[in-house]
Amino acid sequence: MTTYLIEAAYLAASVLFILGLGSLTRPDTARRGMQQAAVGMLLAVVGTLLHHDIVRYDWIIGGLVVGTIIGIPLGLLVPMTAMPQRIAISHLFGALAATLVGVVEYHHDTGLGSAKMAALGFEVLFGALTVTGSFMAFAKLQELLPGRPITYRGQNAVNAVLFAAALGLFAWVIWHPSAGWAFFAIIGLALVIGVLMVLPIGGADMPVVVSLLNSYAGLASAATGFAIGNNLLIIAGALDGASGFLLSILMSKAMNRSFSNVLFGAFGAEVTAGAKSAAGLEVRSITHADAAMQLAYARFVVVVPGYGMAVAQAQHQVRELATLIEHKGGEVRFAIHPVAGRMPGHMNVLLAEAEIPYDKLYDMDEINAEFGRADVALVIGANDVVNPAARNDKASPIYGMPILNVDHAKSVMVLKRGMSPGFAGIENELFYQDKTVMLFGDAKSSLTRLVAEIKSLD
């Protein structure tokens, strides 16, 4: 009887999870859908506690209490600007749980069959490499480690050898499930591979890596499901794996790069020869007062936010400026490149936090045709995603990457710290065009001054 109850709870949870993810197709249904998914999770947990294999509850309660105490502040207090590292670290927790369950399962199941051993091996291999890989991604995003790629000679060869060794051991334990040394050696190797895999990947490629780790964490959960014969785990893991995989493909596409190029290319490590250099060109800088004048009388302004806006935490000032322009009778839209920021959808969340209605947030495909009628394109801390070289300079390393057509606007205003090149280490010819003006300084203080100047115009 209990078994049926548990299975019913699991089935309900599976359905609620799928409905929850389905609700994310529309912002107005999303919240309720995810609350239903949370109910599904509760059902699954309560159902599991009835499981006949569970004979004592002290360790369970301890784990639940500790997890809740850590989980609540991680949910309530982390600022939206820190979302990329917050997501990266949660991949670590998910993968750690899967790996440990694999170890426990291996530990007390003697007489393992090959099929189950394959699931366990896969679980700890992907679990362990996601644990350290996510930690590395977290450390880079939190700037505990330099964001630039860390490379050395023969890096890809070393990684390939280690991965081959791990696969060899994996094959070995499938044939010899009792070979405990091999099982634990897989975990050790996978932990090392996770570190080495993320080392050469730079900050701007993080959206792909974070998505990929999302996928790996899901696959490790699904493998747990295979190992302990639990369909709910298999379903949830497959959903998670599919989602992460799809996002990493979308992100790679948005950079016009293949998966393997992101993972092994160490993009941004050096300035590629052949890219146009800016020697002899001059930029036009502008005062805050002049910039304010131009924005105040613009009829249509397209704002292009980038990672620089997130770093400066300037989203609230952006909203203030937009509201002022609208008061003056102008229209403001926001143009969001798929890889702006450090994770998929990063800019949307920041602007939503600043209470900018989502009707005004436009995807690249929706807004690109509109730049032509924009009086001002206001670029805030974005660089490579607005570089026209992606369209017209075949020698450029970002050639072919889809970009926002900022250069089609009647005038362009760029808020930027200084003239340092963008992440890809290439010059941006947009900055040197006649219709472009530069407003140097920290985005937040520049915007604050712009707002004050516009207010004083009345």
Added chain:
Amino acid sequence: MTPLAIVELYVFILAGFVGFKVITRVPPLLHTPLMSATNAISGISLVGSLVAAGSGQGLWSSVLGAIAVASATINVVGGFIITDRMLKMFRREPGQEKPARPRH
């Protein structure tokens, strides 16, 4: 392969397809909440962790199981809270009853 393992493989592949179909329709607008949502859902490894921590098969299993329970709980609790916090922020312009344009 046992018949049970084959059924599990079916479940995995079909769930993966459903996931792919559903998630393709999520607009870029909500990609960050999508990631935190799948994270919260993948906290379902809690189910396996609970059995590992509570099956009373020696101190090591209990300790590792309890750590797994704690990690998975962090994702479940933190993940659902932060997803809700984010989704709460996505608001339409006041006064507009219908979406201004279709979202794909």
